[in-house]
Structure formats: C-alpha cells, structure tokens
Amino acid sequence: MSAGRLLSVLLLLQSRGRMPARGIADELGVSVRTAYRDLARLQTAGVPVYAEPGRNGGYQLLDGYRTRLTGMSQGEARALFFAGLPGPAADLGLAAEVTAARLKLLAALPADLREEATRTAAVFHLDAPAWYRDPEQAPHLTLFVDSVLTRRAVDVRYRRWRAPQEVHRRLRPYGLVLKSGTWYLVAAAESRIGTYRVSQVLDAATSDERFDRPRDFDLGAYWTSYLDEFQTRRYTGTATVRLSPRGRRRLPDNLPPEVVRAVESTASVGDDGWAEAVIPTESTQHACGELLRLGGDVEVLSPAELRQAMADTVGVLARAYGIA
Template identity: 80%
Template sequence: MSAGRLLSVLLLLQSRGRMSARGIADELGVSVRTAYRDLARLQDAGVPVYAEPGRAGGYQLLDGYRTRLTGMSEGEARALFFAGLPGPAADLGLGDEVAAARLKLLAALPEGPRAEAERTAAVFHVDAPSWYREAEETPYLPLFVDAVLTRRAVDVRYRRWRAPQEVRRRLRPYGLVLKSGVWYLVAALTESRVATYRVTQVLDAVPADERFERPDGFDLGAYWAAYVEDFEQRRHTGTATVRLSPRGRRRLPDNAPPEVVRAVEATATPVGDDGWVEAVVPIESVEHARGELLRLGTDVEAVAPAALREAMAATVGALARTYEVG
C-alpha cells in the first residue's frame, strides 16, 4: 500500500471537490477496486470522506477539511503554474514529481487563489521547440540530471562538428539549459575549463566513480548569458554589401535573422530612383550567406565581397542550365 497514493487521493478530493471512484482511478492510473480500497483506508484513518449516491454522486471531503497556504497573493497563485513546466519536466524525468507537487500546492490553496491558479493553467500552454523542427530525443538527459544533483562525473562519447567528429570526454556537469526546445549541458572538463554540450549529440554516457565539487561562485544563468553573447560575436566572421528591392526589404524579416534586418535598417542608402537600397550586413561565411540571400531571389544582389558575388553567380548559372527550356 502506497502512503504517497493515499495522499494523492486526499489531495485530489481537496482540489477537485466531488469525484467518482472511476475518476480517481483514471487520474492515478489504478483500478477502480484499488480506488475504493484507498478511499476506505482514508476513512479508517479518520479522514472525513463521505459518499453521495446517485449518477451525479461521488466521494468528497467535509467542508473545511483542508490544509491552507496563507499569505499567497493572486499573482503568486498565477505563477504557481509557470513553475516546473510539464514539457521540460518530462524531458528531465521529473514529470510525475512535478505533477504531484503542483497537485499538493493546488490542494493546499484557499478557494480564491486556487481558482486563479486553475484559470491560469487553462489559458497558457508552452511548446518549446521551434517550427519546422521535431522535438529532439534526449535519452541521456535523466542521467545528466542525476549527475548535476549528485555531483558525479560522467564519461561520454560526443559527436561534434569539427574533426575528429567523435571524441571521448570526462565531464563534470554543472547544470542544464533549455534553449528553444534544445537541451544543453554545461560541464567542466578541468577546474579552469567549462564548456557547453548539446545533449542530443551525446552518443553514449556512463556515470563515473569520480565525485566533484561545483565551484561556490559558479552562476549558471550568468555563464549562459556570457556564452550566448560570445556565440553571437563569433558567429559572424565578416560582412557583405548587398542591394535590396523594396519587396526584398519587406520579405527580409521572414528570410533572415534579426541582426541582418537591423543592419539593413541601420545602413541602408538609396541606389537609383526605383526604391532599391544598398546596405552592409553581417555574415557567418560566404557559403552560408549564399544560401540566405538566394531565398530572396531577384529581390537581392550581392555586391561584395567578390567571393560571395561569384558564388551567387555560379549558383544562379547552374540553376539556369538546369531549367533551360528547348
């Protein structure tokens, strides 16, 4: 007999009011017979559970039988349902625990804040992954959660973008970050070197015997902010001069990252009398810029550097030959 399940039955009745044995069974994933037995045990323990007969009947607690959390404001009640979002919690292997914790908190709230929390839960839904990309499989994420909490090193086999692509590392996990639906592990390789690893690129992971101490002054949020800023600075290795038609400028926000759009707005100068402008934009590489600019078709012209203009011309020429008619 699970004492935790008995508590869950009690909290369900506190938060939902009257419930049938079938409803309790479905909520807890047990049989109706088990639900009846749990209700009887609560009654035997002195909990004032009583049954209402009939089609609209069910089990409920006597009015006033509840543990209350005092001093919780309306805003705090709303915030309750933004803590431990179910999607990320499930990724971390904590879905059941988060659901149980939310149920316990909800059951303990007075009527007003509880109603506000329930209204908030009904009108917000978080779907972290971006469009045009499936949710990533992260089979080793629960292992990293345990390693972060127990401060245990992990031996991994990792796939990276540069050669050699497959490497083996002993990592000392400091924390996990969810960015746009993608999980990243922040871990130390040595006492002075902390790095970031995409969890889906971990090919194999095994807990090591080594235990480590997380530095007292390490701030995961501050580390991640600095990492993102550094990434953005390293991402753009050069600039390109481009010309855009009026339609190209209108289409730009749907076909280029925000930093490119901002650069066009900041540097655009008119070219001729037909509304075209010339601007300087940041680029990651010639190859990457070619793919980005081709999305705009004839509404863009690459002016410089020469390597980008030549790459665009070569691609357009190959397309023309492919679709040559006659």
C-alpha cells in the same frame, strides 16, 4: 517593517535550512542589520527560530516546524504555475513529480488564489520546438539530470562540427538549458567550462567520480555570456547588399534577426525603391545559402568572393534546368 519580507525570511529558512544572517540579507537585498531585526521579530511572534554559533553556524527553524503557504499575492500564485511546465518536465523525467507538486501547492493555497492559479494553468501551454522542426531526440537527458543533481561525472562520446568530429570527454555537469526546443548541457571538462548539445551525445555513462560545483557559478549568467560570445564568434565578416521592397518584407521570415536589425539600421533607399545595406556574415558559403532564400530580391555588391559564389550557384541552377 514588511510582513512580506518576514514571510520571505521564514520561507528561506524552511527551504534552505541553516543560513547565516549575511546570506539572508543577500537573498532579500537588505542590510545584515535588517536581517537580524527580522529574525528577532519572527522569534517574538513565536516562530521557533534559533541560532547555531560557530564558523558554520547560522539561523534555522526547529526540526519539524513547517508553515502553510500563506501571504501570496494573486500575481505570485499565477507565476508559480509557470514553473515546471509539462513539456520540459517530461523531458527531464519529472512529469509525475511536477504534477504531484502542483496538486499539493493548490491544496495549500486559499480558495481565491487556488481558483486564480487554476485559471492560469488552463490558458498557457508551452510547445518549445520551433516551427518546421521536429523535437530533438536526447536519450541521455535523464542521465544528465541525475548527474547534475548527484554531482557525479559522466564519460561521453560526443559528435561535434569540427574535426575530429567524435571525441571522448569526462564531463562534470553544472546545469541544463532548454533553448528553442533544444537541450544543452553546461559542464566542466578538464580545466574549462563548455556547452554541449545533448542530442549530439552518442554514448554516456556515469562514472564513480564525485565533484563540487563552484559556489559562485551562476547558470543564468553563464548562459547569457555564452550567447554573447557565440554571436561575436559567429559573425566574422560583412557584406553589402541591395534589397527590393519585397526582399525587405521577406527578411524576418528568411534570415536571422541580427541580419534584419543590420538592414534596418544601415539601409539607404534609392529612387527605385531598392535599399542598400551592410549585413553581418559568417562565411562566404553560409552567407550565399542564406541570401539565396530571397531569390531575385537581393543582389550582393561586395565582397567579390560572395558575389561570385552567388553567380556560380545561380549558374549551376540555370544549367540544371536547361536554361544555359
């Protein structure tokens, strides 16, 4: 028997309310039989757990019963203070609530873990936006937070990259994701789930429509799948290039990691030190702009249209500076 698992069962019931034994078993990765056995042991220990029969029944704690937060390991106490970091919490309009929750959590911890958690909070700071970028302004973010939590649809006017650039949508928000300082809304629109950059929402208003988020929707799994699909859609072609030794050193600071990995895996270095490699490309125009960051440390061998685009751009620059 695991005392830690019994505590997990107790905290599950305390935080979730009524749960079937199957749900408890799935959460803890044990068999249903083990979940029944743990529930019985809690009852034997004097914890007021009782069963509610019926199709929607399950196990729950007696109303009003609470347990102090005990049994935490040092690592668990540290990890809790990575939740609700102040920057994202402020963006979501939850800074005061997060601060209050942290104080209450500290008060509930034993003295040694309280000291460990305080030390952890003092030595980590999250600054989400990348270098050379100002934080994106997302004035409608708190409206979407409320919509996600209350499950109310939102009518938006949204600016996108393809024509028509401005569109109107009724969104049913499923969740919010912060990536590199940029907030994204995952929402259902009509019959499909999509991803929307919150800073590109021009207008937003909460509607009277209520909706139910699918029980089997997993925000983390959706986001991972979305990123994989994005990379597949993003790179539609390839180019063969030559890179000087300095150009290869400059790659990580100037081109995306997918290009860097492609060079590392396909590069063939000649006697002159220059390496020939095959890299993924989005479009001729986009690839030309990215590769020009390397200046004379890169030469495009193929395709012909990208090589010509590089030559044309260099020619324009030469004329602008009176060289040609």
